[in-house]
Amino acid sequence: MGDVIEIKNLRVExxxxxxxxxxxxxVNGLTLSVRxxxxxxxxxxxxxxxxxxxxxxxGFVNATGGDAYLFGVNVREPIAxxxxxxxxxxxxxYKFLTAEELLRFYARIFGxxxxxxxxxxxxxxxxxELDAVRRxxxxxxxxxxxxxxxxxxxxxxxxxxxxxxxxxxxLDPLGRMKVREIIQRLKQEGKTVFFxxxxxxEVETVCDRVAIISQGQLREEGRVSDLVAKYRCDLERVxxxxxxxxxxPAN
Amino acid sequence: MNKVLAxxxxxxxxxxxxxxxxxxxxxxxxxxxxLGAVNFFNDPxxxxxxxxxxxxxxxVSTLVIAVVxxxxxxxAEKENRTxxxxxxxxxxxxxxxxxxxxxxxxxxxxxxxxxxxxxxxISESRGGTAAAGAPVTAAxxxxxxxxxxxxxxHSDDAGAAAPARRALLTYVExxxxxxxxxxxxxxxxxxxxxxxxxxASNATIQFIVIAGILxxxxxxxxxxxxxxxxxxxxxxVLYFAIPHLEWYDLRDFIIYDHPPVALWACALATLYxxxxxxxxxxxxxxxxxxxxxxx
Numbered sequence: 153m154g155d156v157i158e159i160k161n162l163r164v165e166x167x168x169x170x171x172x173x174x175x176x177x178x179v180n181g182l183t184l185s186v187r188x189x190x191x192x193x194x195x196x197x198x199x200x201x202x203x204x205x206x207x208x209x210x211g212f213v214n215a216t217g218g219d220a221y222l223f224g225v226n227v228r229e230p231i232a233x234x235x236x237x238x239x240x241x242x243x244x245x246y247k248f249l250t251a252e253e254l255l256r257f258y259a260r261i262f263g264x265x266x267x268x269x270x271x272x273x274x275x276x277x278x279x280x281e282l283d284a285v286r287r288x289x290x291x292x293x294x295x296x297x298x299x300x301x302x303x304x305x306x307x308x309x310x311x312x313x314x315x316x317x318x319x320x321x322x323l324d325p326l327g328r329m330k331v332r333e334i335i336q337r338l339k340q341e342g343k344t345v346f347f348x349x350x351x352x353x354e355v356e357t358v359c360d361r362v363a364i365i366s367q368g369q370l371r372e373e374g375r376v377s378d379l380v381a382k383y384r385c386d387l388e389r390v391x392x393x394x395x396x397x398x399x400x401p402a403n
Numbered sequence: 404m405n406k407v408l409a410x411x412x413x414x415x416x417x418x419x420x421x422x423x424x425x426x427x428x429x430x431x432x433x434x435x436x437x438l439g440a441v442n443f444f445n446d447p448x449x450x451x452x453x454x455x456x457x458x459x460x461x462x463v464s465t466l467v468i469a470v471v472x473x474x475x476x477x478x479a480e481k482e483n484r485t486x487x488x489x490x491x492x493x494x495x496x497x498x499x500x501x502x503x504x505x506x507x508x509x510x511x512x513x514x515x516x517x518x519x520x521x522x523x524x525i526s527e528s529r530g531g532t533a534a535a536g537a538p539v540t541a542a543x544x545x546x547x548x549x550x551x552x553x554x555x556x557h558s559d560d561a562g563a564a565a566p567a568r569r570a571l572l573t574y575v576e577x578x579x580x581x582x583x584x585x586x587x588x589x590x591x592x593x594x595x596x597x598x599x600x601x602x603a604s605n606a607t608i609q610f611i612v613i614a615g616i617l618x619x620x621x622x623x624x625x626x627x628x629x630x631x632x633x634x635x636x637x638x639x640v641l642y643f644a645i646p647h648l649e650w651y652d653l654r655d656f657i658i659y660d661h662p663p664v665a666l667w668a669c670a671l672a673t674l675y676x677x678x679x680x681x682x683x684x685x686x687x688x689x690x691x692x693x694x695x696x697x698x
Binding site: 240246247257262 | 405406408409410412413416417420421483484485486487488489490491492493494495693695696697
């Protein structure tokens with residue numbers, strides 16, 4: 153199967169806020185590929201460069217060096233995003249719109265025909281269990297409901313690749329379970345999922361492969377089972393070892 | 404084009420779901436209605452003055468709507484982070500800018516249409532533009548021409564319809580050119596929203612610039628002639644570089660019942676506004692195109 157995401161020697165440098173402040177290197181020579189149909193966990197401590205890498209893939213930030221491709225198309229081209237769905241970490245939606253209006257808006261952006269839009273909105277709102285409140289403004293939704301609207305909008309175009317930035321962050325256990333179920337369902341449908349998370353138990357459950365980055369560089373990459381076998385411990389300890397964390401002995 | 408219209412649709416929905424727009428509209432409508440309802444001893448000069456005040460109010464209100472709406476579009480998208488799910492879709496930044504512009508312009512146009520319709524109804528119900536001019540003509544002709552006036556009053560319907568048609572055309576032209584002026588203003592404010600850090604600072608600067616152009620724009624070349632070099636050249640360049648928004652002000656045509664502007668002049672003014680709006684939008688795109696957005 154071909155690579156859905158291809159990152160080659162990616163380098164992202166943020167300029168300093170003033171002349172005195174030096175430029176900050178967020179990603180340094182990252183090379184990574186994600187194959188079609190796999191669930192790929194993108195791990196790293198806070199500030200490791202995960203979100204910056206995702207921002208490059210989504211065209212929010214321009215790379216200082218290197219290249220990134222989605223389905224073989226350079227991420228600088230908007231068409232590269234035609235077949236992807238994106239769920240941000242927090243709910244960033246037009247709160248004055250209803251869930252139905254929001255999905256209809258994004259469907260228009262993707263250029264979906266009206267009949268297909270109606271069909272997809274109905275099925276997605278049922279999937280995320282928001283069918284009963286579809287005509288209520290999003291501002292009246294709870295955080296969990298808003299996150300589910302986010303998931304619905306990420307799936308409106310029936311994407312082949314889903315990019316999820318900490319999708320379960322801030323959700324209650326039930327919300328996390330539902331998101332996990334949806335990811336597993338997408339995996340069964342043959343979709344590619346690329347997601348970052350700090351919930352390593354969840355990553356171990358749903359991911360085929362993971363990459364661990366630290367200080368903008370790739371430290372480890374491979375199948376979850378291979379990494380667990382290689383380090384002879386669970387994924388959480390693998391992660392801590394890879395990023396160079398030494399546990400302090402208890403007094 | 405569908406993507407641009409989709410983004411514009413969201414802008415229009417947002418504006419009409421906000422309460423501040425209705426407050427401004429109701430306030431303007433109320434003042435217009437009150438001023439229109441007052442009859443100061445049938446003095447046409449006072450009636451004209453009240454019309455002038457009402458039209459000024461409409462100008463200020465629509466400018467406030469256009470500037471405030473356009474100034475917050477992209478900064479609010481960034482602040483609320485709604486820009487991220489939007490740009491993660493197959494949409495270019497040029498389409499985002501164009502969509503924001505189209506939405507603001509359309510929303511301002513709807514507001515403008517409502518204001519002008521309201522003003523026209525109030526104004527015509529109080530005697531109309533043609534009627535406002537009539538007492539002045541009658542007063543100028545003196546008390547000896549009663550017979551001539553009686554003949555005029557009994558003239559055929561076609562003769563009476565002509566001033567009404569002329570007044571209607573003046574209203575339509577005033578509305579159209581006002582809307583064209585708002586296109587330039589909105590494009591200018593959108594560019595400002597990508598340059599200035601805060602929407603409030605952008606709106607304030609834009610209000611000052613717009614007021615400056617409206618009040619002083621037409622005199623700038625005359626002022627330039629009285630200056631020494633290099634100030635003279637600078638002012639002359641400025642005179643030709645700024646968009647002359649004051650050319651789009653047809654309030655006096657409505658108030659004093661002037662004949663409508665020639666259609667070719669209207670078309671030329673439309674082209675002029677389109678060129679300026681396009682230049683500002685292109686500049687906004689150049690600024691926005693390479694701007695990094697971090698989540």
